[in-house]
Amino acid sequence: MPRFALKSWMLPGAAAIAVLLPCLASAALGEPESSVLTDAAQLQGSVKQTNQGSYRLHEIQLASGTLVREYAGLDGNVFAITWHGPYVPNLKQILGPYFDAYVAAARAPHADHHHLKVSQGDLVVEASGHMRAFNGRAYLPRAIPAGLAVGELP
Amino acid sequence: MRAVLKRALRHGCGLAMCLAAISCGGGSSLGAPPPPVITPGSNVVGVVVGAGPTGNSVNALYTTVTVCVPGSATQCQTIDNILVDTGSYGLRLLAPPLTLSLGVLAAPDGNALVECTVFADGFSWGPVAAMDIQIAGESASSVPVQLIGDSRFTTVPSDCSSTGGTAHNTVATFSANGVLGIGAFVTDCPDCSVSAIPAFYYSCTATACVNSVAPLTSQVQNPVPFFVADNNGTIIELPAVPAGGAAGVTGSLIFGIDTQSNNQSGTPTVLALQTSGKNVGGVTTIYNGQMLSASFIDSGSNALYFNDSSITPCASSSFAGFYCPVTTGSYSATIQGANALSAAVTFEVGDAETLPQSFAAFPALAGTSSLSGSFDWGLPFFYNNRVATAIAGFSTSAGTGPYVAF
Numbered sequence: 001m002p003r004f005a006l007k008s009w010m011l012p013g014a015a016a017i018a019v020l021l022p023c024l025a026s027a028a029l030g031e032p033e034s035s036v037l038t039d040a041a042q043l044q045g046s047v048k049q050t051n052q053g054s055y056r057l058h059e060i061q062l063a064s065g066t067l068v069r070e071y072a073g074l075d076g077n078v079f080a081i082t083w084h085g086p087y088v089p090n091l092k093q094i095l096g097p098y099f100d101a102y103v104a105a106a107r108a109p110h111a112d113h114h115h116l117k118v119s120q121g122d123l124v125v126e127a128s129g130h131m132r133a134f135n136g137r138a139y140l141p142r143a144i145p146a147g148l149a150v151g152e153l154p
Numbered sequence: 155m156r157a158v159l160k161r162a163l164r165h166g167c168g169l170a171m172c173l174a175a176i177s178c179g180g181g182s183s184l185g186a187p188p189p190p191v192i193t194p195g196s197n198v199v200g201v202v203v204g205a206g207p208t209g210n211s212v213n214a215l216y217t218t219v220t221v222c223v224p225g226s227a228t229q230c231q232t233i234d235n236i237l238v239d240t241g242s243y244g245l246r247l248l249a250p251p252l253t254l255s256l257g258v259l260a261a262p263d264g265n266a267l268v269e270c271t272v273f274a275d276g277f278s279w280g281p282v283a284a285m286d287i288q289i290a291g292e293s294a295s296s297v298p299v300q301l302i303g304d305s306r307f308t309t310v311p312s313d314c315s316s317t318g319g320t321a322h323n324t325v326a327t328f329s330a331n332g333v334l335g336i337g338a339f340v341t342d343c344p345d346c347s348v349s350a351i352p353a354f355y356y357s358c359t360a361t362a363c364v365n366s367v368a369p370l371t372s373q374v375q376n377p378v379p380f381f382v383a384d385n386n387g388t389i390i391e392l393p394a395v396p397a398g399g400a401a402g403v404t405g406s407l408i409f410g411i412d413t414q415s416n417n418q419s420g421t422p423t424v425l426a427l428q429t430s431g432k433n434v435g436g437v438t439t440i441y442n443g444q445m446l447s448a449s450f451i452d453s454g455s456n457a458l459y460f461n462d463s464s465i466t467p468c469a470s471s472s473f474a475g476f477y478c479p480v481t482t483g484s485y486s487a488t489i490q491g492a493n494a495l496s497a498a499v500t501f502e503v504g505d506a507e508t509l510p511q512s513f514a515a516f517p518a519l520a521g522t523s524s525l526s527g528s529f530d531w532g533l534p535f536f537y538n539n540r541v542a543t544a545i546a547g548f549s550t551s552a553g554t555g556p557y558v559a560f
Contacts, residue, residue: 064351067432084448084525085432087351088272092316099318106275106319109210111521112456113333114241114530116275116319117475126475126524127274127319128459130241130452131335131342132434134274135525151461151526 029081029095029138033058033072042093043068054145055079057154062087066134068094071153073145080139080153088127088134095138098123102138124150188393190404195416196291197384203392203403203515203533207235208329212509212516213456213533215390217407219245219334220288223254224296230254230288235331238390238407239454240543240558241435242335243342244374245287246271246278246300248325252332256283258306259298261357261366268307268358269300269374271342276319277353278302278328279310282368287377289334292409294380298372302328311363314353333454334377336388337435338427338556339546341373379545384410386548387555389417390453394538397482397502399513403537411542411550419542419552422559425491429546429556437558439529440496441487448528449489451541451558455532457519458501467522468506476506476521487529491557501534 028035036058040047045060045068060068066085072078083089092099102125105118118125122143127136139150192200201217215238222230231254233247258281261267271278280302287294303323310321322328335342346355350365355373357366379385392405408417428436432448439449441460457476462485468478482504490496504518517534535541544555552559 064345065432086345086434087353088274088317090313090316090352091318092312095318099316102318103320110275111212111475112214112454112532113273113275113322113328114452114455114532115457115459115475115521115524117522117524119471119474125318126522128524128528128530129274130435130450130454131243131337132339133432133436133448133450134272135432135448135528136274137524 028070028078029098030140030143031078031096032076033070033078035078035096036060036070036072039068039070039094043090054148062089069154070094073143077143079143079145080137080150082135082137082153084135086132086134088136095125098138187400187402187404188395191391191393191406192404193391193406193408193416195408195414197409197414197417199290199407201238201390201392201405201407205514206329207325207331211329211456212514213519214329214514215453215533215536216330217289217334219332221247221252221254221299222286222288223256224284224286226286233331237330237333237454239333239335239452240337240390241450241452241454242333243337243339243376244300244335245297245332245377246302246335246374247332248328248330249280249301249304251325252301254285256285256301258283259372261355261368263357263366265357265359266307267366267368267372268356268363270311270314270317270353270356271300271302272317272353273319273322276322277310277314277317278322279307279314280304280323281307281358282372282374287380289377290409292381292384294377294382297377297380298374300374302332307358309363311356313365317353336376336378336543338387338543338558339376339435340379341370341375343368343373344370346373376545378409379548381409384413384417386413386550387411387542387544389540389542390536391540392536392538395515395517397504397518399509399516401513401515403515411544412552419550419559422542422552423495423497424493424553424557424559425489425495425497426493426553427556427558428492435556437492438490439487440490441529446527446529448525449530450528451489451531451535453533453536455530457521457532458503458534459521459523459530459532460528461523461526465503465520470507473506476519477503478505478507479503480505482518489531497560499535
């Protein structure tokens with residue numbers, strides 16, 4: 001649902017919020033890819049892993065119909081996560097230590113209820129969609145393997 | 155109903171007089187509102203694109219609804235600044251401004267039925283109550299409505315807030331007094347009638363909530379199918395808006411399709427909406443030779459959202475995610491329905507940073523999509539257009555819903 005924006009975005013609120021990363025290792029983004037299994041267990045989903053060359057793709061199919069994908073670099077750490085399906089997944093679980101920074105930044109005025117883009121240094125979260133069909137992605141720009149663009153991630 | 159229409163007209167006239175006084179001349183002044191599109195009829199409510207209750211909305215479509223305690227002709231309240239959203243299902247009102255005393259519907263276990271409504275940017279929390287709804291000359295009895303921010307249920311369960319974003323439980327954070335979800339489906343969570351979906355419906359006592367199933371009849375529902383007449387869908391009509399934007403826009407929300415002389419289908423292209431998979435309610439867009447199968451048409455999105463690396467993104471972090479080309483460009487795409495029928499569409503993309511502070515309508519506003527395979531046809535698509543949304547299972551002379559036709 002649509003909403004306000006332009007004038008409020010001129011306040012550099014989102015950019016000014018510092019990213020604080022508590023040393024928690026409960027979940028996946030920025031964590032070793034072994035945390036994918038923790039996510040899958042917490043979300044009660046099934047996991048499929050495939051090798052994509054410069055990264056490994058872990059797909060967690062949730063019983064609700066939503067597909068969560070976690071992308072791990074050859075260094076073994078997850079650098080991006082996407083979701084797509086009828087329900088927004090538990091982002092606190094899959095964003096782990098980045099969740100609080102995401103929520104804080106999301107408080108800044110933004111476009112409408114159907115879109116959100118949070119970009120602050122080492123974290124980008126984009127979400128969109130409408131009732132029954134949501135999608136989003138969260139990634140760490142500095143951790144993306146060389147030569148790979150976020151838009152190319154399946 | 156008629157009062158609502160008059161109110162919308164007065165709003166439009168007020169803007170026109172104001173701008174005429176400033177420009178002191180003939181011809182069209184910059185930002186002058188386009189002529190209102192007001193279709194006469196008791197099945198029509200005025201809609202406006204305006205700054206909204208927080209004064210900063212852009213491309214947000216608002217209307218006015220009247221709600222009553224079920225069965226009462228006196229315990230009623232008329233509330234304006236309600237978002238018109240074809241991307242959700244059901245009426246949701248912020249409390250306050252809603253002040254009616256309403257009982258909460260029961261969950262199957264007898265406790266209160268409370269909902270976590272998840273949006274892409276956050277969530278709204280509140281119980282479900284039945285209300286009689288009046289919009290224009292249409293009325294519906296005992297429709298389940300969500301009371302967002304109700305003072306009786308203030309503790310948001312952790313799995314609701316764990317979906318991320320921010321809590322939209324006040325007018326200030328919701329940027330509206332409510333939302334009228336009139337998309338092409340009836341209930342907001344069919345799956346919830348058979349299993350307790352996380353972060354959706356809850357059974358709550360005064361102190362604790364647990365995930366709960368919610369029978370379809372108790373779920374928050376699109377009010378249109380509940381109308382006594384004109385209940386098979388809606389038509390949104392908005393005027394053309396100058397490429398540079400306008401202070402405001404006045405149009406019509408017409409109830410029913412092919413039920414009155416003012417809501418005839420004509421010969422539009424009927425695009426069937428997807429009913430299963432990951433893009434329920436959606437369509438496919440063909441743009442730049444790519445099939446974008448996760449596309450959708452949504453009056454609740456305030457811009458066109460799609461990816462095109464040839465269009466300059468905004469440099470300012472305040473406009474992150476939007477396009478800022480030096481000159482406004484014209485583009486074309488094809489929207490294809492699940493029935494394989496398709497329609498050609500043209501649109502413009504302008505510099506998001508050039509929109510004057512006082513303008514609430516900007517047809518050339520566009521931004522990037524968080525999903526490579528998606529094109530979100532937001533409110534700019536509805537300008538200079540007449541968009542019909544037929545509800546799933548309901549027939550019109552042009553076909554059976556769910557479909558969008560224009």
